[in-house]
Amino acid sequence: ETGVTQSPTHLIKTRGQQVTLRCSSQSGHNTVSWYQQALGQGPQFIFQYYREEENGRGNFPPRFSGLQFPNYSSELNVNALELDDSALYLCASRYAGTSSYNEQFFGPGTRLTVL
């Protein structure tokens, strides 16, 4: 196992609602990224947090927002849900140091269905 957990496992919401997804990273991992994976597609980068600050964002609207906490947990918030937001949401954590790339460890994902 990767040591990265996500909750809830599954979630059903209706259009217009708001949702908060949670991720608990490995201890010591100072960087967390969130990805959206639609059916039949590869994961798409939403944003990344490093030491509680957003330091990179993909092509997602502002209604996708996040938080990272000092205890290695993080949240993804999505407002005004749309049908196209139905997807598997993955978080990935790693330790970003001064050396070359360090492996990102993915959580099992939260499957969101918007009706």
Added chain:
Amino acid sequence: RKEVEQDPGPFNVPEGATVAFNCTYSNSASQSFFWYRQDCRKEPKLLMSVYSSGNEDGRFTAQLNRASQYISLLIRDSKLSDSATYLCVVSSSYGKLTFGQGTILTVHP
């Protein structure tokens, strides 16, 4: 044009076959390169990193050609357990991963 392009397949091969996956990427500034494996309804897991010199891990061989912006994965002596989706992934300097669509592999008896 997608940043990372893969042939989505599916590839259906018998046990023991050799299968090759190819991938191209558009951002010449990409820093690191990987192949991930994803089983049905599970999270992606790192299969192997890819280096310009080429690297091998058991039955798996990966190659990177930076000049052509091309990445490959070769699986020899396929096993039933190799059935999965294989994702070609490139990383930016700050760790953003860009995934290809994924190539579905089914190995049959």
